[in-house]
Amino acid sequence: MKHFTQFENKSLADSLIEKALFYKSNPSIDNALGEGKRIGCIFLNPSLRTRASTQIAAINLGLEPIVMNMDKEGWALEMKEGAIMNKGTVEHIKDAAAVLGSYFDILAIRAFPSLTNKIEDLADFTFNQFVKYSGVPVISLESAIRHPLQSLADMITIEENWAKKESPKVVLTWAPHIKAIPHAVANSFAEWAIGCGHDLTITHPQGYELDESFTHGAKIELNQSKALEGADFVYVKNWSAFNDYGKIVSTDPSWMLTEKHFEQAKEAKVMHCLPVRRNVELSDEILDGKRSLVQEQAKNRIYAAQSVISKILG
Numbered sequence: 001m002k003h004f005t006q007f008e009n010k011s012l013a014d015s016l017i018e019k020a021l022f023y024k025s026n027p028s029i030d031n032a033l034g035e036g037k038r039i040g041c042i043f044l045n046p047s048l049r050t051r052a053s054t055q056i057a058a059i060n061l062g063l064e065p066i067v068m069n070m071d072k073e074g075w076a077l078e079m080k081e082g083a084i085m086n087k088g089t090v091e092h093i094k095d096a097a098a099v100l101g102s103y104f105d106i107l108a109i110r111a112f113p114s115l116t117n118k119i120e121d122l123a124d125f126t127f128n129q130f131v132k133y134s135g136v137p138v139i140s141l142e143s144a145i146r147h148p149l150q151s152l153a154d155m156i157t158i159e160e161n162w163a164k165k166e167s168p169k170v171v172l173t174w175a176p177h178i179k180a181i182p183h184a185v186a187n188s189f190a191e192w193a194i195g196c197g198h199d200l201t202i203t204h205p206q207g208y209e210l211d212e213s214f215t216h217g218a219k220i221e222l223n224q225s226k227a228l229e230g231a232d233f234v235y236v237k238n239w240s241a242f243n244d245y246g247k248i249v250s251t252d253p254s255w256m257l258t259e260k261h262f263e264q265a266k267e268a269k270v271m272h273c274l275p276v277r278r279n280v281e282l283s284d285e286i287l288d289g290k291r292s293l294v295q296e297q298a299k300n301r302i303y304a305a306q307s308v309i310s311k312i313l314g
């Protein structure tokens with residue numbers, strides 16, 4: 001595995017999950033694997049979990065992590081080929097990424113979408129400029145369209161909480177939010193859940209259809225209570241409209257899950273990647289109750305990252 005940017009195939013996903021669970025029981029067992037190596041964690045957007053868990057994972061493997069909040073502490077980056085840089089941008093991505101590639105053995109990048117330029121966002125333009133010009137293995141810390149480390153942690157969490165032979169019924173439900181939010185977490189969750197063979201249903205108000213290239217193979221059910229019937233895992237997430245790109249087309253508060261929503265899914269566990277807007281996206285009642293797996297998911301981010309870095313180091 002050179003880069004880690006998306007779901008590739010079930011056998012790779014299974015081996016990453018297995019390795020992550022092994023590291024969870026034996027976090028320091030490979031602490032010489034990355035000796036003398038460095039990973040650069042480059043953030044163009046805020047982060048709590050991804051920032052801390054990726055550093056812990058690297059340290060567990062003996063690598064030295066160096067974090068740069070490039071949006072705040074770096075020079076303003078120019079992304080466009082052939083740009084005449086006589087305005088706000090100071091340094092071209094081809095210069096910056098090449099320098100970073102010469103400093104680090106692995107680069108890890110967070111680059112959110114604009115939610116205004118659909119063509120560039122769908123091409124994962126900013127993230128791919130780092131891949132193109134750095135010349136080293138790149139790990140996605142959430143790009144414009146995917147958040148694979150989150151999804152890997154989510155698959156690990158489902159694996160740990162599911163003992164039965166048959167596939168669990170997994171529901172991805174849209175939830176209200178006050179801001180226009182990226183599609184990356186929802187896209188990736190769908191990509192990984194389908195790829196890992198889970199029975200996935202997606203529910204959302206009309207107008208919140210996701211990019212079909214990520215949801216192909218899932219059932220779409222616009223009636224949330226119908227979708228929730230018999231659910232084993234319910235993944236809660238807001239996203240902005242994809243067709244009317246980046247717009248908020250509903251804030252209907254009835255989509256926020258409370259205990260009442262679980263009458264037909266008594267045993268269902270609830271997942272969210274965090275950060276969560278309490279009592280907007282998800283009720284306190286659910287987040288603080290027995291159904292919630294959110295802290296387990298966040299903890300598993302360490303072992304997801306450790307498994308991925310280990311695989312890249314070979």
Ligand SMILES: NCCC[C@H](NC(=O)CCC(=O)O)C(=O)O
Nearest residue numbers: 142179181182184185273274275
């Ligand atoms: N990395 C996890 C989620 C990041 C991002 N959330 C946010 O931007 C929340 C912002 C807010 O609540 O104001 C998202 O959903 O893609």
Ligand SMILES: NC(=O)OP(=O)(O)O
Nearest residue numbers: 047048049050273274
């Ligand atoms: N879930 C997640 O990626 O959290 P952060 O944005 O805090 O890294």
